[in-house]
Each structure stands twice: as structure tokens, then as C-alpha cells.
Amino acid sequence: MATPVTVHGPPLSTAVSRVLACLIEKDVPFQLIPVNMAKGEHKSPDFLKIQPFGQVPAFQDEATSLFESRAICRYICEKYPEKGNKGLYGTNPLAKASIDQWVEAEGQSFNPPSSVLVFQLAFAPRMKLKQDQSLISQNETKLEKLLGVYEKRLGESRFLAGDDFSLADLSHLPNAHYLVNAAEREELFTSKKNVERWWGEISSRDSWKKVVDMQKQST
Amino acid sequence: MVVKVYGPVFASPKRVLVCLVEKEIEFEGVPLDLLKGEHKDPEFLKLQPFGTVPVTQDGDYVLYESRAIMRYYAEKYKSQGTDLLGKTVEERGQVENWLEVEAHNFDPHVFNLTLHVMFSSKLGIPRDENVIKESEEKLSRVLDIYEERLSKSKYLAGDFFSLADLSHLPFTQYLVGPIGKEYMITSRKHVNAWWNDISSRPSWQKVLQLYPAPL
Numbered sequence A: 001m002a003t004p005v006t007v008h009g010p011p012l013s014t015a016v017s018r019v020l021a022c023l024i025e026k027d028v029p030f031q032l033i034p035v036n037m038a039k040g041e042h043k044s045p046d047f048l049k050i051q052p053f054g055q056v057p058a059f060q061d062e063a064t065s066l067f068e069s070r071a072i073c074r075y076i077c078e079k080y081p082e083k084g085n086k087g088l089y090g091t092n093p094l095a096k097a098s099i100d101q102w103v104e105a106e107g108q109s110f111n112p113p114s115s116v117l118v119f120q121l122a123f124a125p126r127m128k129l130k131q132d133q134s135l136i137s138q139n140e141t142k143l144e145k146l147l148g149v150y151e152k153r154l155g156e157s158r159f160l161a162g163d164d165f166s167l168a169d170l171s172h173l174p175n176a177h178y179l180v181n182a183a184e185r186e187e188l189f190t191s192k193k194n195v196e197r198w199w200g201e202i203s204s205r206d207s208w209k210k211v212v213d214m215q216k217q218s219t
Numbered sequence B: 001m002v003v004k005v006y007g008p009v010f011a012s013p014k015r016v017l018v019c020l021v022e023k024e025i026e027f028e029g030v031p032l033d034l035l036k037g038e039h040k041d042p043e044f045l046k047l048q049p050f051g052t053v054p055v056t057q058d059g060d061y062v063l064y065e066s067r068a069i070m071r072y073y074a075e076k077y078k079s080q081g082t083d084l085l086g087k088t089v090e091e092r093g094q095v096e097n098w099l100e101v102e103a104h105n106f107d108p109h110v111f112n113l114t115l116h117v118m119f120s121s122k123l124g125i126p127r128d129e130n131v132i133k134e135s136e137e138k139l140s141r142v143l144d145i146y147e148e149r150l151s152k153s154k155y156l157a158g159d160f161f162s163l164a165d166l167s168h169l170p171f172t173q174y175l176v177g178p179i180g181k182e183y184m185i186t187s188r189k190h191v192n193a194w195w196n197d198i199s200s201r202p203s204w205q206k207v208l209q210l211y212p213a214p215l
Helices: A014-025 A045-050 A069-079 A093-126 A133-156 A173-181 A193-203 A206-217 B011-022 B042-047 B066-076 B089-123 B129-152 B169-176 B189-199 B202-210
Strands: A006-008 A031-033 A058-060 A065-067 B003-006 B027-030 B055-058 B061-064
Touching: A006 A014, A014 A069, A014 A173, A014 A206, A045 A058, A065 A069, A065 B089, A069 B089, A093 A133, A093 A173, A093 B061, A093 B066, A093 B089, A133 A193, A173 A193, A173 A206, B003 B011, B011 B027, B011 B066, B011 B169, B011 B202, B042 B055, B061 B066, B089 B129, B089 B169, B129 B189, B169 B189
Parallel strands: A006 A031, B003 B027
Antiparallel strands: A006 A058, A058 A065, B003 B055, B055 B061
16 A cells, blocks of 8 residues: 655664654554665665755655654654654653753764764674774773763663653664674673663564564565 | 753854744853863763753753754744744754754764864864864765755745754854854855855844853
């Protein structure tokens, strides 16, 4: 059955998988159009029309065309407030602000060091690229320190933004999943009691399991 | 209620300040000297555990991350002052899109330039010419994309000024001023017109007058 909601990009991409997780949490049907990045499809003129920076994902529905995974997630939540997980982006302004605060923390503080580590530890070897040990060690230190802040927060609150699973937790799933499962850095999460508990809860959500399946099927 | 904003002389807090001015919300700057490391004081870390600015305090309500703070006030006071979020869900989507572009594609490079060109000696870190060169190259490619976008659209999210444009004000002001790379803006016709438009808004001029940069 045709659906107007289309996501362009490979499910293995962390940013693409962030959007997929959100669509599944919100029970919004979608089509996934693969983009072969190894063949440079993300830099083709046709793709650049929908994502001028040549990055994945790109998103389209009957009304608009968007990019940037966290923007797409917010749009999906605002457009379909009554579908699926209604509290994913909060049901009142204070809840929403707390979620935005932690989505920003993810984007500004968690994403940069975790992305470097995922690339260096999981992707570089597969792409037969030389690893940069000093980059690895610098970013491990940053992430370790950051997760110390998370440990304290998750001792006060079940999830990052409050008592309910939200976009803020979801936003962390893609990079954390690779750190644990492809970069041999599970210890970052298991060495801290509250972070370990939180990781266990969010990674076992049905929506995330479905995304991981999509990733496995795409290889 | 007067909203307290910590660290008003610095760039990221200025996103919040200009948003509050546009939304006609009263605020009070709370000085915090990052150059003296005051953001790492235990008292401050209780408010903002990551040790960064801005933080806002609105009565008992504390919020951090400039773009989260802007979204909260822009939405809470939607019917007051300038509408910074667009009128429809789709327009809001475009605002979010270009706000994320600012956060992930623009800010990292202009931040590196700020750190190395403006603050390295004050912070006792070595000025890295390679980082400066690479950041300028990457920023240049991003600005080429902005040039294309702004040739079709008056503002980043569409025909209306929004949080997406506003978010660029503080660090672009550094870029054309103390960083000394005004040519990156003036050499691009549409980016230049956009920058002149947004930076001449009374709200931005007011913020610059109230809290001049710390250098």
C-alpha cells in the first residue's frame, strides 16, 4: 500500500536509524528508499535536490520535504500527536522543553565523541582505513566524562527527560547501539549502574529491535 | 517573571537573549566569567551539569541548551512578539530542519574558528592553524549551500524570519568581526543580503549594546 511518508537512506546509517525508530514508535507507516553511499548515490544531483549537504536521511511526505534526523523526528511527533507513543515528545510544554534539552545534549555532547568512536572502531576497520589511536583515546575520555553526568541524572530520573521514554533517549540509540555491539565499548555503559539500567531499558524497546532487524536485513 | 540568563556576554547565551527580545520577554543577565573558569564551579555545575552556558532560571524553572531554551520560549509566547516558529506544522518542520543545520553543519566550524582565532591565547590552548584552515574550508562549502538556499528563499526556513536564522547571529557576528573573515559573507550575494537583514534587526542591535563581546 502506498504511503506518502518516504525516508531516503541506508538503515545502517545512525541518522537514518534515528528517524526509523521514531516512525516505528509513532506507528507511522513509511517507505524506505535505499541510498547506496558506497556508490556515491548521496552525492548524485537527484539526491542533492532533496538534501543539499549530501547527507542521509532525507524525508518527504505529502506536504513537505525535510532533512536532519532530529528535525524529522520532531516533525513526525508534531504532525501525528495522537498516533503511537503519544508522549514521545511530551504532552505539555515543560515535558517538551526537558526533552528538547536532552535531545540537544545528545546532539551537542554525546553525538560528536560517540560518532568519532563508532567510525574509528566499527567502520574504519571494515573500510580498511587506518585507525587514529589518539582520536580514539581523546574521544573515549570525553565520552567517559559525559556518561558520568548521565549517571547522576539517571539516578534522579528513570529516563533522561523524566519518567517516560522520550525522543531524548531514542536519539541516543543509534550511536550507543554501535558502541556496544560493533565497537566493543559495552563497558562504557555497563560500568555505570544507572546508565546500564537505562541502556538495558531503551535498547530492548520493540521499536529499536525492529530497526536493528532492518539494519541486519539490509546487509 | 524575569528570566535570568547566565553568561550573557558570550555567544551561545546571545541566541537566548535575542529570542527573548523578539518575544518581548523581560530578562536579566547573570555574569559568569568563562575565561576565569567560573562555569566549572561546583555551584554552577548544580545548575548545568555539563558546565556550559547558557542556563536560564525562570523562577524555579531551570533550562539549559540555547536551542532548547529558544524553542520553549518561542512556543510558550507564540502569540506575543515575533512569531519565530512558522504558522503551520510544515513551516515548523522547515524551522527545525534549518536550526539543526545550524547546529550540526554551521556551528562546529565557526566554533572552532572562534576558539582558535579569538580565545586560544586567553584559554592557554595552542592556536592550531590546521584547524583554522580546515574549518574555514568546511564553512565555505556550507555557505555555498546557504547561498543556493537563500537565492530561492528570503530566510532559511522560508519567507519568514525564524529561530533558524536567529540561531546564526552570535557566531556569525564573531566571524565578520573579531575572527576577521567578513569576506566569507560579503562574497556571497544572497548570504550577504540575508546577513545584513538579520543582523540589523533592532533585537540584535539591542543585545550587542547590552552585552558587548568579552574581547
